[in-house]
Amino acid sequence: MIVHYGYLDASGEYFITVDDSKCSVCIEKGCIKACPKSIFMESENDYGEKVMMVKDEVRKMLKYICAECKPSVNRPPLPCVTACPYDAITHSW
Ligand code: SF4
Numbered sequence: 745m746i747v748h749y750g751y752l753d754a755s756g757e758y759f760i761t762v763d764d765s766k767c768s769v770c771i772e773k774g775c776i777k778a779c780p781k782s783i784f785m786e787s788e789n790d791y792g793e794k795v796m797m798v799k800d801e802v803r804k805m806l807k808y809i810c811a812e813c814k815p816s817v818n819r820p821p822l823p824c825v826t827a828c829p830y831d832a833i834t835h836s837w
């Protein structure tokens with residue numbers, strides 16, 4: 745299952761997507777270690793499978809929370825995306 749966490753407003757769409765078919769919560773948990781804002785958390789989906797989620801309390805603030813990783817010029821690769829060995833994380837902006 746592909747799960748989108750985030751929101752849209754007048755300025756754009758701010759979603760982080762986790763593809764559960766790629767993420768079976770790897771041992772390294774690179775996304776948790778790499779994110780300076782600690783937005784990821786391990787949980788279970790409706791089928792009792794382990795999944796990586798974006799914490800509920802940050803989902804409506806992603807534009808601001810991720811701003812440090814997304815300078816308007818010379819944007820480097822995103823730590824969370826780079827850290828995932830299974831290419832399970834994508835960002836809409
Ligand atoms: S690094 Fe990727 S595969 Fe590992 S837990 Fe995070 S999202 Fe899942």
Ligand code: SF4
Pocket residue numbers: 778779780781782783809810811813822823824825
């Ligand atoms: S872009 Fe940065 S702050 Fe946002 S989820 Fe990825 S590592 Fe965390």
